[in-house]
Amino acid sequence: MSAATASAKGLALRTAQVAGLLLVFALMIVAIRLAPQPYGTPTTIAAVGFLLLGGLLTSALCEIVGLPHLTGYLLAGVLAGPHVLQLIEHDTVEQLSLVNTLALALIALAGGAELHAGTLKRLLRSLAWNNWTQAGLVLLATGAVFYTFSGPLVFGDALGWRGLLAASALWGVLAISRSPSATLAILSQTRARGPLTTFSLAFVMSSDVIVILTLALTMVFARPLMDPSASLSFEELGALGHEIVGSVALGTTIGLILAAYLRLIGSQLLLVLIALGFGVTEGLRYLHFDPLLTFLVAGFVVQNLSNQGEKLLHAIEETGSVVFVVFFATAGAHLDLPLLRAMWPAALALAAVRAVTTIIAHRVGSRLARDEPVVQRWGWASLVSQAGLTLGLSVVIERSFPALGTAFRSLVIATVALNEVLGPVLFKLALDRSRETQARPSLLPGPP
Amino acid sequence: MNPVLLFVGLLVLAYLGSILVGGRAIRGYGLPSGAEYVLLGLLLGPHVLGVLTRDTLTAFQPLSLVAIGWLALVVGLDYGFVGDRRLRPRVVIGTIGVTLLSAAITAAAAWFAARRWLGLGGAELWQFAAAAAVVTCETTRHAARWVSERYGAAGPLTNLMADLGDADDLVPLVLLAALFAVVAAPNLSYPLPWPAWAAITLALGAVLGGACAALLGQTLRSGEVWALLLGAALLGMGLATRLRFSGMSVLFALGLVLALSSPHRAVLRRMLVTTERPVLLPALVLAGAHVQLEASLEWALVIGALLVTRLGCKALSAALLATVSPAARRGGPLMALSLMPAGALTLSMGLAFALAFPGKMGSLVLAIAVATALLGEIVGPGALRRALSRAGEIAPAGSAEIAPPPAETAPSSEVVAS
Numbered sequence: 034m035s036a037a038t039a040s041a042k043g044l045a046l047r048t049a050q051v052a053g054l055l056l057v058f059a060l061m062i063v064a065i066r067l068a069p070q071p072y073g074t075p076t077t078i079a080a081v082g083f084l085l086l087g088g089l090l091t092s093a094l095c096e097i098v099g100l101p102h103l104t105g106y107l108l109a110g111v112l113a114g115p116h117v118l119q120l121i122e123h124d125t126v127e128q129l130s131l132v133n134t135l136a137l138a139l140i141a142l143a144g145g146a147e148l149h150a151g152t153l154k155r156l157l158r159s160l161a162w163n164n165w166t167q168a169g170l171v172l173l174a175t176g177a178v179f180y181t182f183s184g185p186l187v188f189g190d191a192l193g194w195r196g197l198l199a200a201s202a203l204w205g206v207l208a209i210s211r212s213p214s215a216t217l218a219i220l221s222q223t224r225a226r227g228p229l230t231t232f233s234l235a236f237v238m239s240s241d242v243i244v245i246l247t248l249a250l251t252m253v254f255a256r257p258l259m260d261p262s263a264s265l266s267f268e269e270l271g272a273l274g275h276e277i278v279g280s281v282a283l284g285t286t287i288g289l290i291l292a293a294y295l296r297l298i299g300s301q302l303l304l305v306l307i308a309l310g311f312g313v314t315e316g317l318r319y320l321h322f323d324p325l326l327t328f329l330v331a332g333f334v335v336q337n338l339s340n341q342g343e344k345l346l347h348a349i350e351e352t353g354s355v356v357f358v359v360f361f362a363t364a365g366a367h368l369d370l371p372l373l374r375a376m377w378p379a380a381l382a383l384a385a386v387r388a389v390t391t392i393i394a395h396r397v398g399s400r401l402a403r404d405e406p407v408v409q410r411w412g413w414a415s416l417v418s419q420a421g422l423t424l425g426l427s428v429v430i431e432r433s434f435p436a437l438g439t440a441f442r443s444l445v446i447a448t449v450a451l452n453e454v455l456g457p458v459l460f461k462l463a464l465d466r467s468r469e470t471q472a473r474p475s476l477l478p479g480p481p
Numbered sequence: 482m483n484p485v486l487l488f489v490g491l492l493v494l495a496y497l498g499s500i501l502v503g504g505r506a507i508r509g510y511g512l513p514s515g516a517e518y519v520l521l522g523l524l525l526g527p528h529v530l531g532v533l534t535r536d537t538l539t540a541f542q543p544l545s546l547v548a549i550g551w552l553a554l555v556v557g558l559d560y561g562f563v564g565d566r567r568l569r570p571r572v573v574i575g576t577i578g579v580t581l582l583s584a585a586i587t588a589a590a591a592w593f594a595a596r597r598w599l600g601l602g603g604a605e606l607w608q609f610a611a612a613a614a615v616v617t618c619e620t621t622r623h624a625a626r627w628v629s630e631r632y633g634a635a636g637p638l639t640n641l642m643a644d645l646g647d648a649d650d651l652v653p654l655v656l657l658a659a660l661f662a663v664v665a666a667p668n669l670s671y672p673l674p675w676p677a678w679a680a681i682t683l684a685l686g687a688v689l690g691g692a693c694a695a696l697l698g699q700t701l702r703s704g705e706v707w708a709l710l711l712g713a714a715l716l717g718m719g720l721a722t723r724l725r726f727s728g729m730s731v732l733f734a735l736g737l738v739l740a741l742s743s744p745h746r747a748v749l750r751r752m753l754v755t756t757e758r759p760v761l762l763p764a765l766v767l768a769g770a771h772v773q774l775e776a777s778l779e780w781a782l783v784i785g786a787l788l789v790t791r792l793g794c795k796a797l798s799a800a801l802l803a804t805v806s807p808a809a810r811r812g813g814p815l816m817a818l819s820l821m822p823a824g825a826l827t828l829s830m831g832l833a834f835a836l837a838f839p840g841k842m843g844s845l846v847l848a849i850a851v852a853t854a855l856l857g858e859i860v861g862p863g864a865l866r867r868a869l870s871r872a873g874e875i876a877p878a879g880s881a882e883i884a885p886p887p888a889e890t891a892p893s894s895e896v897v898a899s
Contacts, residue, residue: 049692049695049696052692060716067669068669068670076719076723077719078547079715079716079718082711082712082716083716085708085711085712085715085716086709089708304492305496308493312488312492354707354708355708
């Protein structure tokens, strides 16, 4: 095929994508005008279809300017969501959150399956230094800024200095949480390979476990600070131990069963993954185990205790190509723009401080660990994104410390919104600059 | 019942369905109509064991709609072809004409029966008559395929039966678009006559199908193809539901236009055909659970009258067929019964009607669909087998071997690069 023909075909496809996107928006708008009050309940069907098509087409157009697909998914959701064009109502967005269950299970499975024991062993020194500096410096710096500036702005004198200290510590823990989903989505799109990719995956996945542990520990000490009548109780640490041990044990079992299935049968993985995502997560909720950790361990077991890791990753990629679009587009629709507008100065300041301290902490940790130059230079880029995990932890904090009210969580949502939008762009840029991204091969169509 | 458990149960059924598609050894087993899954749903439903409550069924309504819509999409994409063989235009036109005639006769019978025994009148009577015609006029595509897979049938009559089963699907799906448009028209904020809304229903699917074809372009990427097809299908079904249009008709038109305008028709068809059975089985169970057993003598009389009318229509169709086709003449008098099998499409349209028009009329239409499928199951496959034996297209017992899988159910690994 000549360059001119290829160029003409590329132009035709881009034109079709723009026309398709306009068509999808136009259909939704006309349908809403024709039937302002939908008949029956299933408005979710159109919403999922719209987010899937809209996200897919917006992401294809984002590709032209070098933005990651994830940004396109988010953008489509924001535009269609209840705060901009109102094509998708708030209740529908809430109902679509069911997709998160499946998406998070797939993300954790893929995250675990991407971790090779050999790589972890090789990166142990790097992970140890970087986790240490991130957890130390970022937690302290963002906590200090929250205590000094943002906290008083948001809470005034309502919490007292002790309560504000506790809130600052909790904020610091949230600041060191990352987004495994964004990391995996970018890597899945770019098919990146190299030291930066390996480091980012290993760090983001391992730091999840550290964040969960740090949060539990911080909550133990924050409780008496927030409520002077409360005493120091290690009950939560006991519950956490039960949760972690149980999750690891169950994750190992699921991983072994999955590996056996992949080896002996190996078909209809779409259905198996969906059943795992919904069915097992429901069981884990009942048992009070952590789904993220369980699926992470399951994926790790499949990759490292069997030779079925690649097959599992391929199946997740096929399934994820649909699920992740809806997941991130729903996240976009969920972005509370009025809240962001109201809180943007505080949120921007906190996000900036977090980003700067993350970069500094990474540079320090990476030099101490003697990482490869490309990791030293760009390794921080995958640590900026925040999404579902951070929001989930903020819900736990809100429930455990009602005195913080909704203001604390609102500030979290506003800050996460900024990191959610900017983080993936920075990570994609870093992968491009470090030349670890690969051209996408044309694939054979096959059932997911 | 916990919705998540039910969902996992439906996934297990889908898994079984995928095995039925994928495994050559057990292809041709089960019933061609899928009636056993309808009966399973009936058993689990609120009227017998109560494992599936009404609330659960309501919660799963979106899933039911998506499943039956997906079936219509596959039918549309496959329309006009049996495997890789294109149907001759005169077969398609002739079948459409005969099916329209059957639908008109059945509608007239339903009109008289419902007026006499149910006391219906006005618009409701017309709607019921049309709905009854929709769920009693087709012959399932799966009957000929089932007999050919199970008994290794091959020959002109086998091909003819497969052609008829495929070509008649257009009629009920277009009629369904018109029927839903009649009800939708007064509720929409822009006044147009119902034929215009019926045309818009089909145009919506056609536009989405054309857009999919344009977006797929010349190259296919696995993940994007699924995302695109699923997105278009869900958007089409969702918009149709919002507007009270027939989602099945929208997705049928989507599939049809996609097949006509995309250079990847064969690849897409093979991709989607493998999903038909996995999607269908859960849908049939949910359809069975929706069936109401509050049958009265009047209901039985109406259903009985319609089944007799269907038999008469099929006898008329067989007689017309015999005048133009030597292959049909070789099938002999059993041809009328051979045209009786109804299956997934009939049941899905019955379910679509029951979901869109909850109440006695919706329930009765679904009951008619189930009765049509059950009667077809009892008399159809056996008669078809004997007709094919008589025509010499099935080898005598003992010498027959299971035929190799036909192209339309070939495993997905055969999918080729474009």
